[in-house]
Amino acid sequence: xxxxxxxxxxxxxxxxxxxxxxxxxxxxxxxxxxxxxxxxxxxxxxxxxxxxxxxxxxxxxxxxxxxxxxxxxxxxxxxxxxxxxxxxxxxxxxxxxxxxxxxxxxxxxxxxxxxxxxxxxxxxxxxxxxxxxxxxxxxxxxxxxxxxxxxxxxxxxxxxxxxxxxxxxxxxxxxxxxxxxxxxxxxxxxxxxxxxxxxxxxxxxxxxxxxxxxxxxxxxxxxxxxxxxxxxxxxxxxxxxxxxxxxxxxxxxxxxxxxxxxxxxxxxxxxxxxxxxxxxxxxxxxxxxxxxxxxxxxxxxxxxxxxxxxxxxxxxxxxxxxxxxxxxxxxxxxxxxxxxxxxxxxxxxxxxxxxxxxxxxxxxxxxxxxxxxxxxxxxxxxxxxxxxxxxxxxxxxxxxxxxxxxxxxxxxxxxxxxxxxxxxxxxxxxxxxxxxxxxxxxxxxxxxxxxxxxxxxxxxxxxxxxxxxxxxxxxxxxxxxxxxxxxxxxxxxxxxxxxxxxxxxxxxxxxxxxxxxxxxxxxxxxxxxxxxxxxxxxxxxxxxxxxxxxxxxxxxxxxxxx
Amino acid sequence: xxxxxxxxxxxxxxxxxxxxxxxxxxxxxxxxxxxxxxxxxxxxxxxxxxxxxxxxxxxxxxxxxxxxxxxxxxxxxxxxxxxxxxxxxxxxxxxxxxxxxxxxxxxxxxxxxxxxxxxxxxxxxxxxxxxxxxxxxxxxxxxxxxxxxxxxxxxxxxxxxxxxxxxxxxxxxxxxxxxxxxxxxxxxxxxxxxxxxxxxxxxxxxxxxxxxxxxxxxxxxxxxxxxxxxxxxxxxxxxxxxxxxxxxxxxxxxxxxxxxxxxxxxxxxxxxxxxxxxxxxxxxxxxxxxxxxxxxxxxxxxxxxxxxxxxxxxxxxxxxxxxxxxxxxxxxxxxxxxxxxxxxxxxxxxxxxxxxxxxxxxxxxxxxxxxxxxxxxxxxxxxxxxxxxxxxx
Numbered sequence: 001x002x003x004x005x006x007x008x009x010x011x012x013x014x015x016x017x018x019x020x021x022x023x024x025x026x027x028x029x030x031x032x033x034x035x036x037x038x039x040x041x042x043x044x045x046x047x048x049x050x051x052x053x054x055x056x057x058x059x060x061x062x063x064x065x066x067x068x069x070x071x072x073x074x075x076x077x078x079x080x081x082x083x084x085x086x087x088x089x090x091x092x093x094x095x096x097x098x099x100x101x102x103x104x105x106x107x108x109x110x111x112x113x114x115x116x117x118x119x120x121x122x123x124x125x126x127x128x129x130x131x132x133x134x135x136x137x138x139x140x141x142x143x144x145x146x147x148x149x150x151x152x153x154x155x156x157x158x159x160x161x162x163x164x165x166x167x168x169x170x171x172x173x174x175x176x177x178x179x180x181x182x183x184x185x186x187x188x189x190x191x192x193x194x195x196x197x198x199x200x201x202x203x204x205x206x207x208x209x210x211x212x213x214x215x216x217x218x219x220x221x222x223x224x225x226x227x228x229x230x231x232x233x234x235x236x237x238x239x240x241x242x243x244x245x246x247x248x249x250x251x252x253x254x255x256x257x258x259x260x261x262x263x264x265x266x267x268x269x270x271x272x273x274x275x276x277x278x279x280x281x282x283x284x285x286x287x288x289x290x291x292x293x294x295x296x297x298x299x300x301x302x303x304x305x306x307x308x309x310x311x312x313x314x315x316x317x318x319x320x321x322x323x324x325x326x327x328x329x330x331x332x333x334x335x336x337x338x339x340x341x342x343x344x345x346x347x348x349x350x351x352x353x354x355x356x357x358x359x360x361x362x363x364x365x366x367x368x369x370x371x372x373x374x375x376x377x378x379x380x381x382x383x384x385x386x387x388x389x390x391x392x393x394x395x396x397x398x399x400x401x402x403x404x405x406x407x408x409x410x411x412x413x414x415x416x417x418x419x420x421x422x423x424x425x426x427x428x429x430x431x432x433x434x435x436x437x438x439x440x441x442x443x444x445x446x447x448x449x450x451x452x453x454x455x456x457x458x459x460x461x462x463x464x465x466x467x468x469x470x471x472x473x474x475x476x477x478x479x480x481x482x483x484x485x486x487x488x489x490x491x492x493x494x495x496x497x498x499x500x501x502x503x504x505x506x507x508x509x510x511x512x513x514x515x516x517x518x519x520x521x522x523x524x525x526x527x528x529x530x531x532x533x534x535x536x537x538x539x540x541x542x543x544x545x546x547x548x549x550x551x552x553x554x555x556x557x558x559x560x561x562x
Numbered sequence: 563x564x565x566x567x568x569x570x571x572x573x574x575x576x577x578x579x580x581x582x583x584x585x586x587x588x589x590x591x592x593x594x595x596x597x598x599x600x601x602x603x604x605x606x607x608x609x610x611x612x613x614x615x616x617x618x619x620x621x622x623x624x625x626x627x628x629x630x631x632x633x634x635x636x637x638x639x640x641x642x643x644x645x646x647x648x649x650x651x652x653x654x655x656x657x658x659x660x661x662x663x664x665x666x667x668x669x670x671x672x673x674x675x676x677x678x679x680x681x682x683x684x685x686x687x688x689x690x691x692x693x694x695x696x697x698x699x700x701x702x703x704x705x706x707x708x709x710x711x712x713x714x715x716x717x718x719x720x721x722x723x724x725x726x727x728x729x730x731x732x733x734x735x736x737x738x739x740x741x742x743x744x745x746x747x748x749x750x751x752x753x754x755x756x757x758x759x760x761x762x763x764x765x766x767x768x769x770x771x772x773x774x775x776x777x778x779x780x781x782x783x784x785x786x787x788x789x790x791x792x793x794x795x796x797x798x799x800x801x802x803x804x805x806x807x808x809x810x811x812x813x814x815x816x817x818x819x820x821x822x823x824x825x826x827x828x829x830x831x832x833x834x835x836x837x838x839x840x841x842x843x844x845x846x847x848x849x850x851x852x853x854x855x856x857x858x859x860x861x862x863x864x865x866x867x868x869x870x871x872x873x874x875x876x877x878x879x880x881x882x883x884x885x886x887x888x889x890x891x892x893x894x895x896x897x898x899x900x901x902x903x904x905x906x907x908x909x910x911x912x913x914x915x916x917x918x919x920x921x922x923x924x925x926x927x928x929x930x931x932x933x934x935x936x937x938x939x940x941x942x943x944x945x946x947x948x949x950x951x952x953x954x955x
Contacts, residue, residue, distance in 0.1 A: 035870050036859060037848065060605065067602045068613065068856050072849065120849070122877065 009295045016042050017144070017205045022179035022197055023049045031185075037073035037121045049145060049206070050182055051138025052077045052124065055117075059435040075119040076436060077102075077127055078141040082172035083151040083165045083215075084112030084387035086136075091378040091385045093134040095371065101127040105371070108360035110429060110481055111212070112150040112223075112387045113141065117436050128186040139182050144207040146175035146230075146285060150223050151215040153388035155396055156344035156352045158217045160236045167232075167277050168215050174278045175213070175285060177202055201286065208292030209300035211285060212251075214389075215244075221334040223389045224508040226250045226265040227482050229302040230284050235271065235330045243273040245329045248284055248314065249306040252479025255298050256493060263484035263511055264303040267311055269318070270326025283321040291317070337485070337508035338427050338470070339390045341418035343403075350383070351398040353406065356418035359430050359445040360391030367420075373413025380405060391429055424459065424469045425452035429482070433475025433492065440475030442492025448473055451490070451521070458529050462536040469545055470506060473498075484511050487546035488528070493518045500524050502531075503546050503555040510546070513555050586794045588740060591634055592619055593790035596783040597755065604850030610762040611818060611853060612781050613746075616791060618754040623793070627748050627825040628801035628953070631756055632740040634792040635776035637677070641716055642670040648719040651728045659732045666728050674735040676715045677775040681706060684718070686734055691724035717767050741776035742796050744908065744953060746821035750832035759821035759853065801906070801953040807835040810903035812895065814918055816844035816873070816884050819909020820853050822953060826906070831866045838868040840898065844884040846876040869894075884914070885921035895922075896929035904949040911954030 016025075025046040030039040039047060044054040056071035064071055079094075086094070094114055098106050103118030119127050128138055141148055151168040155161045178199055183189030199206070216225035217234040225231040231247035250266030272280050288302045291309070306314045319325045341354045357370060364371045374393070378385070383397025398406055410416055418426055425448075431437070433444035452471060459465045472486035483489035483501065485508050490498040500516040516527055535548050549555045586592035598615040616631070625631070646653050646666060653667040670676065681700055688696035699705040715735070719726075726734075747757035762781045763774030783789055803826055804811065811830070813823040820843055827839055841858065845851035852872070861867035871891060875881040888895060899905070907918055919941070927937035944950035 034848075034872050035855075035862070064604060065856070066600055067604060068600075068854050069602070069604055069850070069852060070855050070859060072604070122848075 011295055011297050011300075013045060013144070013297060014205055014208075014294050016045055020046050021181075022199060022204065023177070023181040024179075024185070027181075027185050031121060031125065034122075036070060038070065039121070046143075047075075049140060049143030049177070050128075050186065051080060051141035052119075052128070053142060053438075055436045055438055057118075057435050058438075058440070073121060074117065074436065075121065075124050075127075077116045077119060077124070077131070077138055078109070078148075079114045079116075079131060079136050079138055080141045080148050080172070081113045081136070081387065082149045083168040084153060084389070085165070086114075086385045086387070088378040088381040088383065088385060090134050090136060092375065093130075094136070095375050095378070097127060097130050101130070104363070106362040107432060108357055108362065108387050108391045108393060110360075110389050110391060110431075111148050112153070112389050113148045114387065115432070117432075125186055132187055137182070140177050142210075144209055144211075145177055145202065146172075146207075146211045146213060148172070149175075149213045149215070150228075150389050152217045152220055152222055153386045153392075154220075154222075154340060154344060154352055154354060154394050155386070156346040157220050157340070158234075158236060159239045159347050160217055160234055160241045163241045163274070164215050164217055164234050167274060171213060171277060171281050174282065175201065177206070201282065202289065205294070207285070207289050208294045209297060211288060211302065213281065216334075218332045219335040220340075221337040221508040222339055224337050224482050224485055226508055227252050227263075227479075227485060228266060229288065230281060231266050232277065232281075233268075233332050235332065241274055242330070243271055244277065245269075245271050245332060246280055246284070246326060248318075249303045251301045251303040252482050252484050253301070254477045254479070254484075256477050256499075258298065261298050263479060264307065265509070265511060266303075267306065267314075268329045269315060270328060271330050272326050276322075279322060280326070283318055287314075287317055287321060334507040334509060336506055337390075338468070338506070339388050339392050341392075341426070346397075349400070350396075351400065351403055352386075353395045353398065353410070354388070354418070355393050355395065355410075355415055356421060356426055357392050358417065358421075358425070359448050361445065362393075368415060368417050369413035370415065373409055373415045376413070377406060377409050377415075380409075390427070422452075422456045422459075422465055423467060424455050424471055425449070427468060427470055428452050429472040429486070431474045431476075431480035437475060439478060440492060441494055442475050442490075442496065442498060444473045444475040444481070444490075444492065454521070454525055455488075455528060458525065458532055462532055464532060464536055467545070468506065470504060482508075486512060487544065487549075488512075490524065496520055498524065500527065503549045505546050506544050510550075512546070513557055515555060586622060588632060588794050591632070591740075591792040591794040592622060594618065594623075594756075594793050595790055596780075599781065599783055602759075602853055607847060607850035609846075609851060610764065610781065611851075612758075612760045612762060612777075613854075614758040614760055614780055614783075615747075615752075616756045616758065616793065618756055620754060623756065623795045625745050625749065625756060625795055626797075627745070627803055627829040628798050628822055630742040630744050630796040630798055631758060632742050632794045632796045633776050633780065634672075634740045635738070635779040636671050637674075637738075637775060638773065638778060639671070641676055641714075642667055644716050645670060645676065645719060648716070648723075649726060649728055649731065655728060657728045657732055659729065666732075669732045673738055674732060675738050675775070676735075677772070678736070679710055679713060679715060679718065680736060681710075683734055683736075684709065687718055687722060687724055690726065691722040693722045696722050712765060712767055714767070714772050717772070721768070738775075740794070741774075743776075744798075744821040744825075746824040748825045748828035748832060751828035757824070759818045759824070761818045798953065801908075801951050802948075803829060804837070804904050804949075806837070807833055808837050810838040810840070810868075810898050810901060811906060812840045812842070812898055812903050813906045813908075814842040814884055814888070815906075815908045816842070816914055817909050818853070819907075819914070819954075822908050823906070824854055824857070827861060827867060831861075838898075838903075839866065840869040840871075840903075841867060842871050842873075842884045842887055844873040844875065844882075844887075846874065848872070848874040848877050883917065885917045888918065888921040888925060892925035892929050895925050899926070899944070899949075900930075902949075904951070905944060906951050906953075908953040909955075911952075915952060915954040 025043050027043045030043040053076045102116035107115040149172040212228040213230040214223040214225050214228040215232045228250045232244035235242045246269040247266035252263045254261040293300045344352045386394040386396045430444040430448040433440035470486045471488045472481045472483040473490040474481045474483045475492040485504045487504045489501040501512040502515040504512040594616040600613045602613045603611045655666045657666045684700045743758045746759045762777045765772050815823045871887040873882045873884045873887045923937040926940045
């Protein structure tokens with residue numbers, strides 16, 4: 001294709017993938033090297049495709065440099081859990097693995113999976129093997145591939161939930177890499193001699209960049225479907241799943257100071273019946289495989305492919321890969337992108353209990369014995385655990401007669417945080433950031449409790465303490481907590497300094513805009529205090545903060561591309 | 563580190579030789595400024611190991627890699643005060659011994675061993691305390707060893723009260739001896755400095771921390787407080803790099819035994835040696851006790867260090883020591899030796915050095931097709947050719 005850059009312009013990661021023998025590289029040798037806790041640089045890149053990131057404890061990086069010790073290299077392992085569903089037994093296993101190999105916590109991510117942090121290199125293989133023994137793999141949880149496919153978390157919200165979850169898993173399986181490297185390296189799988197190995201969908205260089213797929217069932221948009229490369233909005237006709245509206249080209253990431261990078265809401269393309277799901281999903285992904293920018297990784301997501309060439313080009317190219325065009329999109333209506341906390345009754349007579357997990361971090365604290373409590377629940381629960389894309393957890397499929405037992409454990413360990421937390425803290429999201437994430441420029445997860453408390457302290461005297469408000473903090477602009485959709489977002493610039501973004505909605509359908517650049521907490525709180533006062537004084541009935549800011553012109557969009 | 567207090571075998575360390583004029587001598591040490599004092603074990607380690615950088619006066623203490631620095635320690639002020647209290651004497655009390663009269667505090671701080679007990683002293687103390695139990699312990703070799711290892715003067719005074727006039731005590735205690743530390747640097751690389759690798763000896767006795775005299779003394783020098791250290795050069799001509807720069811070297815230095823090898827590598831790199839360098843290191847934990855890790859990794863990357871093998875004993879269920887690594891790498895070690903390599907061993911002489919020796923003998927037997935006697939003879943021949951050199955303590 002004339003638009004493909006010449007080989008010399010490919011980003012270094014492209015060469016690395018091409019030379020990796022389908023993701024093997026020299027990972028085995030790197031893992032066996034006893035004099036360093038890190039991997040060779042190329043293997044650290046390839047490791048992502050296997051579901052793990054090399055990180056170090058940034059809190060003690062400088063201390064260790066002075067001690068003439070290398071950084072405290074640790075590995076984050078991210079599981080692949082399509083739809084975020086775990087059996088109670090798997091939850092227990094994860095809890096044990098976190099204790100044995102990781103830092104004793106489980107981290108629920110915004111992409112509906114579990115991360116384990118703090119694993120040392122010499123135990124990485126044992127960790128991944130232990131996960132696989134519980135039928136939890138980590139294949140393609142990171143890397144330039146289709147990542148974990150996410151779906152609505154709460155089965156009680158819709159009768160179509162089960163069907164949609166089923167399609168979620170089928171799409172996830174269909175888009176999995178086929179390389180045997182994972183089994184060889186982590187599970188002592190035998191090399192299949194003779195047969196030349198191929199990646200039928202991906203080819204030897206996989207995708208130009210990560211690729212994220214999501215399913216949503218209106219009216220709940222908990223997954224923030226417009227934040228993902230590939231989206232499917234379920235169209236439910238009564239109790240019957242009629243099909244999906246395809247969305248494409250969403251993405252959150254941006255880079256500070258580079259206006260050519262930006263978050264983008266996915267475009268709604270057309271409607272398809274369920275049986276065309278794999279065909280359409282594959283076509284979008286392979287289109288991006290063929291046309292995505294492989295020369296600049298900051299410009300390599302599907303959103304740029306679409307914006308560079310236009311939506312009509314995208315539609316034409318997509319349809320050329322399909323057996324038939326899509327039908328026009330069907331109407332849909334979202335009302336919330338939050339989680340519904342507490343007990344819900346499913347259509348099948350079983351109960352579901354959605355719990356608040358602050359920052360997604362499952363650990364015991366003074367206010368809530370989250371880890372102990374959930375472990376004890378898992379020990380007696382015969383249903384499932386469902387991770388939400390808002391870093392929360394649904395204890396699912398609880399029979400009526402089991403409910404008192406679960407309730408007693410909730411009470412005993414203080415797991416009812418959702419009922420005890422003011423809305424601004426209850427619905428807030430934060431990425432992991434410091435001390436483990438190498439990209440973080442500022443605190444996020446560790447800062448979230450203090451910051452939401454201060455915001456609550458501003459709201460309270462204005463009589464707004466009970467108002468829902470979406471607040472998200474990330475340590476860098478890459479967008480792991482989907483900050484560009486929040487009514488209030490802090491995006492890390494430097495230690496203690498953030499960009500303040502304002503004006504998202506409560507449905508995941510509107511991007512916020514930059515309001516204050518590179519400011520400290522005091523300036524952020526002063527600005528919010530003024531805006532909250534105006535909101536309290538001038539709001540229409542039940543008007544959300546983000547909507548109020550737009551209506552009164554306190555935020556406005558200056559760039560045309562979103 | 564070479565020698566630090568505690569066990570009776572320390573007494574068998576080769577007597578300090580008088581240094582050559584005009585070098586500062588044991589009796590007339592020079593004062594050195596502490597430039598840096600950096601802990602080099604991670605926060606998870608129970609061991610406090612320090613990297614010290616000392617400034618050498620212009621043109622003095624012209625050490626060679628392999629040499630040691632003698633350090634005259636001062637006993638801790640808190641320990642001295644406790645002992646004075648137990649004696650019921652003021653610190654300023656003038657005390658005469660021989661022809662010299664000085665305040666008690668000076669005797670105890672700079673002149674007498676307070677951290678290392680001896681059997682004759684314990685016997686005297688048992689008699690004064692009228693303690694049959696202590697006398698029995700001193701007479702039983704195992705109990706005595708335990709006593710000498712875990713008990714300092716202050717503990718003895720406290721647990722077996724006895725009446726000592728200050729003069730009597732000063733007369734009965736051994737004179738304070740300097741401690742020797744292998745120098746961990748090369749002047750060709752660091753200039754007029756000497757670096758030391760010092761493990762701070764700590765133990766707990768009766769709920770109180772007890773420290774080794776010199777290591778605690780050195781560890782307390784911040785590098786900013788301006789307190790100098792009294793030191794002298796202890797030449798170690800029996801632990802020298804090969805004159806031939808093309809000769810390969812194999813260095814085995816677990817724990818603070820690594821110290822001279824940091825100097826060796828610096829020296830060989832600065833001299834442009836064409837021979838290869840192979841280092842074996844061991845400690846308890848990879849994460850927190852890999853001494854000078856970043857320097858070794860950098861040297862590996864630059865090709866200055868040819869090979870690096872490590873053993874961390876407590877990171878897995880099965881304890882692994884350097885001698886296992888020697889066994890695993892036996893074929894290559896034998897090949898290096900046959901190729902003329904010189905072997906160096908530094909560190910603990912009680913267990914490590916004999917174990918390493920046995921492992922080397924086994925390697926030579928196995929890969930050289932020799933019986934046990936012939937393997938021992940091979941090592942003896944290496945030693946007499948100055949190709950199997952040990953600095954153990």
